[in-house]
Amino acid sequence: MIQAEVIIVGGGPAGATCAWELKKHGIDVLIVDKQPFPRPKLCAGWITPRVMADLELTPQDYPHRILTYRSIVFHFKGVPVPVSTCQYSIRRFEFDDFLLKRADVPVLTHQVQNIRQSGGQYIIDDKFRCTWLVGAGGTHCPVYKSLFARIHPRNPKQCIATAEEEFAWHCKDRQCRLWFFDKGLPGYAWYVPKQKGYLNIGIGGKLSALKKRGQNINAHWLDFVEKLSRKGLVCGRRFSPRGHIYYLRGETKNIRNKNAFLIGDAAGLATCDMGEGIGPAVESGKIAARSIAAGQPFCLAPIARWSLPQILAGPWIAKKTHL
Template identity: 50%
Template sequence: MREVETIVVGGGPAGSTCARRLRQLGRDVLVLDKARFPRLKLCAGWITEKVLRDLEIGPGDYPHPMLPLDIRSHLRGLPFGLSWFPTPGKNFSIRRVEFDAWLLARSGAEVVQHDVRTVRRDGARWIVDDAFACRWLIGAGGTMCPVRRALFPNQRPKSRQIVTLEKEFAYPSREEACRLYFKRGLVGYAWVVPKGDGHVNIGLGAKAKYLRKSGTNIHDHFRAFLDDLVREGRLDAATADGLQETGHPYYLFTRDGEVRLDHCLLIGDAAGLATMDLGEGIGPAVESGLMAADEILGRGTWDKSKVTLFSLAGLAQRFMRAANRRHMPAA
């Protein structure tokens, strides 16, 4: 049986970030993932300046395309609308097939391709599939993380489930603006995100409970969104007709919900970490990975309440400060 100090189950941004920090301090860590990297990962791939700072990615470090985003937001189906609004700081898009593989390789951790099936406690050790043993176990395997399923069976309330459909493909005639669409009839939003090498990601996400209540089908919403893009001239009809969207679920960030046992921590999507407003998951995944590593290193505590709750919190704060200045009496 292979024994290490820490096993990280899942090599995505949360797991690779945790593993990298541990390796930087000379700790023994092994990453297990059922996939072989690079692997396909559909995602809008939105990252912020804060994500780059947290990951210690400086100018010129990243070897793949990282596209600055000009974000335009639309309120549709309402008696008023905004064509755009600013977001705090700079924003970028990446392709997860490239980004995740680069982060994992950069971590310096040993990676073993292994589909985790069982997890059990044996004294002071965690045993994985009777093949690996560790003192610290990190569940970073996404929404369907085997550590979460084995040890935290009641951690996922269905009322907080988000369902998404999306497609990422090469589309050289795409426009350069990133567009977010907020529509009546869909408790969520849709997006068109340009990416490097002429790719684009088109998708939408919604709260599952509202879809169930309305009796609507998310595939119908997706097809209607494609029709809208064709009418607007942002997508040609032949491409829209040929798209086969892919769906996946995840869960909104909540301050409740268990994320720890004795020497076992959940991070990233496995812990239900996604911002409440835009469902952005990369930033919270990275933050949680760093905090989990710091707890193992004895430098801090993995505290779910300290993970970023809103993607646009900085924007709201700016608006509030501006409003307060307008109402302040002249000196």
């Protein structure tokens, strides 16, 4: 049986950041993920100056594609509203692999099925044993299912359904654009260029509101790509979108169960206005690591609930942190 002081289930930004912080404290840590890295990941790939500062990175330090936005165009009922900011886009395929390698801890490919407690430790599929367990496996994290589903039920009104696609594309318009509430969508759509010829487009909305209106995300997707074609942003492409669900920020009670923790999307921390998840994932990973390594309180309440203040403060944060 493989043993470590801490096992993290999930190697995305939350898990990799937690491992990176634990390693700095000299803690024996192992990451288990169901997929090998680098791996495809559906995500707009938007990161803030706060994320870069938390990761102790500058755009110059990052060795892969990173594009800086000095403005984002918000569209409300056809009216464009440019907002000055400083934000970044990355490809998750590269970003997650970079963070995982930087953590410099063992990473094993294994799909977790069963978690039980024995003698004050956690036993995973009779293959792994640990004293501390961190659930960083996203919405469908097995740590959540095994140890938290009863004590931390998710609010269905906070569930977001998405359809999105990332692909190689020469963007004539390299401006990040967001469209809110088109045709009654309880959410927004995005157009996010990436550096060196990639583009992510997507659409997301509250699943409960869609169901109440007798709608589904796919119909809104068709309207969205028709809009992109009409505006000359993406023309002549046969789309193959994929979907997933995640949860906006709700209660942060009961996300520690003895020596087990939830972080990132496993804890449901995406911001309430923009559904931004990378920032809360990184911050929660650091908080969990410091709780394990130094006995600090595991409290995620201070993590920001809203993205808009970070967008507006982007230039100030970037200047303050020399980004």
